[in-house]
Amino acid sequence: MSNQNFNPNNTAENNRKIALMPNVRVFYSKTGRAKYISHLDITRCMQRSLKRAGIPVWYTQGFNPHMYMTFALPLALGYESECEAMDLRLTEKVDFEKMKEDLNRALPKDIVVNKIMLQNNKPQTIAKALYEVTLVCDDKENVAKLFDEFVSQDEIIVIKKTKKGTKPMDIKPEVEIIAKDFVENGIKYTMKTTAGQKNVNPTLLTDLFVEKMNVDIKATLILRKQIYMDNGEIFE
Amino acid sequence: MNIKKQLDEFLLEVQKPGRYVGGEVNSIYKNANEVDVRFAFCFPDTYEVGMSHLGMKILYGLLNSKDYCWCERVFAPWMDMEQKMRENNIKLYGLESFDELCDFDIIGFTLQYELSYTNILNMLDLSGIDVFAKNREGLKNLVIAGGPCTCNPEPLVDFVDVFMLGEGEENLIEFVELYRKAKQENWSKEKLLEEASHIQGVYVPSLYDVSYNEDGTVKEIKALKSAPQTVKKAIIQDMSKTYYPKDFVVPYIDTVHDRAIVEVMRGCIRGCRFCQAGFIYRPLREKNPDVLCSQGKSLCETTGYEEISLSSLSTSDYSGIADLLDELIDYSVENKVNLSLPSLRIDNFSEDLLEKVKKVRKTGLTFAPEAGTQRMRDVINKNITKEDIFSSCKIAFEGGYTSVKLYFMLGLPTETMEDCEGIIDLAQEIVGLYNHLENRVKGKSVNVTVSVSTFVPKPFTPFQWFGQDDLETIIKKQYHMKDYITSKKISFKYHASKTSVLEAVFARGDRRLSQVMYKAWKKGCYFDSWDEHFYFDKWLEALEECGLTVEFYANRHREIGEVFPWSHLDYGVSEAFLRREWEKALNSTTTPNCREQCSGCGANKLLERKGGKCVE
Incomplete structure (x- = not known):
């Protein structure tokens, strides 16, 4: 009505x-x-x-x-x-x-x-987001080794879908790995990625990892922990 | 819980994962160890279809209102999910607890349409539960079924232990309490079934022996042990006093109907001869308008819905419609809630009502004349005239509408090619009416959509003796109508009729069809109501393997006096009345509605206020 x-x-x-x-x-x-x-x-x-x-x-x-x-x-x-x-x-x-x-x-x-x-603050001030990314797997040591290898490449090119089609993008500078913890069901990485106008979801990285390195990951669990502004402060 | 972790591994790979996780507002959680009876309410179709169904909302609320019972919801997983579940060895589970179906005491299915039957087999199989009732020992996993199709549940007797005929608000609780007692006292399944058969509306198929004549028709149906010879449907005496939920589970994902619903009445005064609902829900029982208002408001407050729908078989026949609308419109305006009124009749569609409807609906109007010629409409007792249709369309056009949708049925008894042409002629005349109207929207042309479905004869209707047109005849009629259209303003919609053929087989089918259903399901038939998953050839194969034919069930004209597979079930309307109506239909004679004159259908005997009329 x-x-x-x-x-x-x-x-x-x-x-x-x-x-x-x-x-x-x-x-x-x-x-x-x-x-x-x-x-x-x-x-x-x-x-x-x-x-x-x-x-x-x-x-x-x-x-x-x-x-x-x-x-x-x-x-x-x-x-x-x-x-x-x-x-x-x-x-x-x-x-x-x-x-x-x-x-x-x-x-x-x-x-x-x-x-x-x-x-x-306006949502436009958002620049980064902090995530906990858990790769659920059995062979933790091996997966961790492969993952470390994968993220230490000079560039990590993903094909990103945009409104105009697809285009390659280097996400290496957009992702910062902060911590690595071995947890009960796998390995938990804490990472900060670019967010906001230009947005890089952690699955861009993990999906590519699974595909390129051909590893056996049962599930990827992602928890967003915090959102930051361009001045580095917490978004409020 | 284990299943939850396993689901995380693949749920993002299936369409609409929200279907499979529950957790919605107003869903009910209890401690499984603190209840006596765990009830799985299973809807044999997808989440979106099942969550739109009012009966499930009523019974979910009702069962959970009892401390000793926990009722959970289960839907048929779509094929992508089913595949993942089978690959990962995950059994079908209740959406609230994530516990497997085999942990439940009672597994209840609702039978809303014949083409959902095979999903019952698939859901049981996906739960690791034996599909055959005779192989399931003990009280655990008792399979019961209710809903409109239980008026002839015979094709399902091999799979279901107990059918609940009629309205479940009272006798379902009686049954569940009996089950609880049986469980506490360690009864055998046989003892429970026999005791249950004494409750009104409870039909235990294993307590009936069916014999057949040489020509394949039923010879005799004999009750065994202490089961009653005829099973009478359960009925609610006072709609205003019966249980109605104060809240609905509010789905996260979009469903077919996602809104508050109030049920304004049960039953229908009209007696359209093709309409099963019009006979099996007799007699008419209206709900008090004040009760309806308060139920509608309560639902909006507990759900946050923005729409209330007034539900019934023919809402404009509700005697308190004007008062109800006035009050609800005031409320809806104040609270930013929309009102929707499905099922309006064409002959009492007044300007006043249109004004009210217009406030609440912007889309086109839909009318259901059902047949194209007056003779045909008299045969089906639709009791509307061409003038009624025209005046409704005129009101609509003058009110600013530029399109109307008209529903018709094809393959009605005594139908000729002229009757089919009559449908198109009628649409053509409506186009003409629009073009000659002075007060119509200027500069816009009209669109008349003619939507034609294939008639399926159903039990407990005057057309239960009628043989459905065969596929060839239906297709010939459809093509003829298509060629007969000359105007570009008419859109013609018709549907592949093979599903209607199968529906006709099951609607009036007997016990031997259980085997056919089992074989067809084994061949991969389920989700039959979804066109992309309907395999008519496999069904024909299954029928042939069992030595049965489509012709026998769908196309054969029954003789008066034939024992029907549902002859031992009593829905209030007498066979003598249905026979009178059938004879009148063949003479194109109409029957007045229940308010005008009682036609002695027999349903008044179901009411406790004996002898009196059903409606004022």
Whole structure:
């Protein structure tokens, strides 16, 4: 239904008031079963959860009003994350602690809000993301040796899909391996990759590794730990 | 849990992994060790289809409202997932606990359409459970089935232990409680089945012996032990008081219908002679409008849905429709919720109603005249006239619509080529009506979509005696209609009829078809309702190997007095009434709807308020 005539937000006075409302940033984690839910489906899930929780979210004013909502750095299907950021505009002031509680009650159990705050920095400031990448395998020593060999090449060329087709790209300078840990089910690498406008997902590296070195990896588990801005500070 | 880790190894390689992980809002988690009965509600089709089904939502909520029972959801994995599961030796599991199906006490399937039957075999097999009921010993993994197709479940008797006829809100709980007692007291499966057969609506096929005549028709159906000679369907006496869920599981992924649903009534006053639902859900029982409003609001609040759908067989026949819409429209505007009204009738589609519908729908309108000529519409007792169709289209066109979609059936009893041409003539006249209308949208041309499906005769309808047109005749009719169209404004849609043939075989099939189904499934037939996975040739092979034919089940005209495979099942409507309706159909005589005049179908006897009329 076209709600434009009935949108309670849709008065001149209200619009002026809401224009003065700052954007709110919701940090949440998405783990467990939820990693198999695509970004588009998460968007719908968030809308319904906000509605269930009764959060006064501002709706866009077009012919087909919808909740105003943006995601700072959409997460790929299959990734888990502890630091997802969703920006909203509210129509009235709310207590962030209470909003967090209400929202957590309304969300599916694998999506948990950790923090709500006013938006400090634009998503355009995002430059890097920190990931834990676990290569699930039996022959850990050998896989680690091959992986170290693989990432120490002078260049690592992946064929990246773009809107205009495919083009080769050297991701060597875009990935920084920070730590390596042997864990129960395999090897866990902590890595920082380029993120934001130019985005390098860790699977670009690991998929190529599996393909080129022909190694037997059962699964690649990826957890996004942190997002950084171009000045090196944590994105908030 | 082990399965979860294994799933991580391949779930990203299958389409729509969200189908297989559960975890949705309002899904229910219990401690498996603290419940007495674990119930797997299995929908024999994909997640997207199954999650759209209202009956499952009702029974999932109902079963889980009992502390002693944990009901989980199971759907048929799509073929890519099935392949991965078989490769990795992963059994079919419940979406809530990830426990294998063989850990469950009761495995319940819903029978919504005949072409989903083979998926039941495949799902049992994928669980490592023997598909044959007689090979499953003990109480564990008891396979039960309910839903509309249980009005003739005979083709499935080799695989299913218990069928639940009719409406399950009350007798399913009675059955589960009996099962719980049986489990606590260590009954044998045989004892449980015999005791269960005394519950209204519970049909235990192994307690009935079927003999056949030389010509292949049923000779006699004999009840064994203490099972009743006829099994009467279960029925809800008061729709306003019966259980309805306060919330629905909200899927993450897009499903066919992803919205709040309120069921405004059960049953239908119309008596269209082709429509099985119109007979097996009799008599009409409406829900109180206040109850509906509060149920709809509760669902929106607990789900966050942006749409409420009013569900029934014919929503414009609901006596409280105006009040209900007024209240729900107020609510929906306030809360940014859309209202959707499927199943509106063409003859009481008023301007007022259109105004209300227009607020909630932007797409085209769909009407179902079902047949092209008045004679044919009288045969099927559709009880609408050409004037009704025209006035509805006129209202729609003047209201700004430029396209209408019309549904028809092909292969109805007594149908001639003129009746088929009548469908196209009708569409042509609607194009003409639009062109001559002054108040239509200027500068836009009209589109009339004619969608034609193949009629399948069903049990418990007046057409249960009728032999379906053979494939050749149907195709001839389809081609003739296609050639008969002259206007470019008419889009003609028809469907390959082979699936309708198989549907006709199973709809009125007998017990011997269990073997056919088993053989066809072994040959790779399942997901038969998905065109890309339908292998008619394999089905014909399977029939032939069992010495059976399509002609016998689908195309053969039955004589009055023939014992049907479902003769021992009682859905309220009497055979005498159906026979009267069949004779009237052959004379093109209509029957008034239940509100105008009671036609004595017999369904009123199902109600506790005896003797009275079903509707005011």
